[in-house]
Amino acid sequence: MDPTIQSFVDREAIRDCVARLARGEDRRSADLIRSCWWPEAMFDYGVYNGDFEAYLAWVVPGAEAIKDTQHVLGQTYIELDGAHAKAETHVISYHRVDMGAENGGEHDTCIGGRYLDTFEKREGEWRIADRVMLYDWEQDWGQAADWSTGVMGYPFTAEHFPGRAKGDFSEQWFARGAK
Template identity: 55%
Template sequence: MPDDAATWRFLHDRQQISDCLARLARGEDRRDAALISASFWPDATTDYGIFAGDFAAYLAWVVPGSDAIAVTQHILGQSHVVVEGNGARVETQVSAYHRIDACKGARDVWLGGRYLDVMEQRADEWRIIRRMMVYDWFRDDGPSVDWSQGLMGMAFSGPDFTGRAQGDVSTAFSRAANRNIRSSTGWDS
């Protein structure tokens, strides 16, 4: 039978690792430097195959991001986590959508692969110290849908229903949830 304190510590560590990965995906999708910075140690390095460098260079590459990439959405799958003391090796499945406008009109592209993260715990906080992206597949879905036409032939009732990399309704929603504040609409506080 496992030691209760050791079991709880292991579960606590795994949850912090999971929270870090989710925070980073949200930060990258929103181009939010604070969320991204809270996910990496300042002395971290990254290698995405198309970009490699230290954390400062990575952050400058991701924020503000390319104007040609209006929207991204990173969908995290299962993670295989091996915790060894104050270190961990984490492989996380990822699918990522990107709306790219390369001067030929917007296109929808998808890629899939795995993040290979080396994480360290410092002062009871887990963050990434080294990340590598391994690609398994890529798909170009062609021209993007024109959101001004609504969805499936039905017009949107307002501007908040389409995603953007920055400034969309989910930013206000999260701020309100984090402060546990409700406004008259529930979205704009």
């Protein structure tokens, strides 16, 4: 393959891996998460670090106190070097956290930061070999909104609209195919 075209293909595969991982984290899907990391990979999130199995046990099923998450990815800067790559991806992550009744109940929080990923390409597949999370800011938005009544004064018409950590409706939606 032409080197320029191969570079585009490799960069897109890396971006796809980062997006799949965020999707897997938000749905607490061990299979999806596992498809993004090499088995011997390491991670350091500043508040927790270790090998891939420790990461997976930390994220799936996830802390019961964290009811919902959403990871919104920004730009990914990639430096390719053969079968190795470094990538920095900006992320804003939302978390609905149950702080306990004595601490105000559920809170909506948001973190802005960057993933520093070391990728390796093996047998044509890019996966993460190492990840470091950098934190740029955090904001506790206070007591969480009550989604049980809908949004902006409008009630939901079905139970599948709010939340996603477990039993996400999009899984069923994708399973129906493109037709």
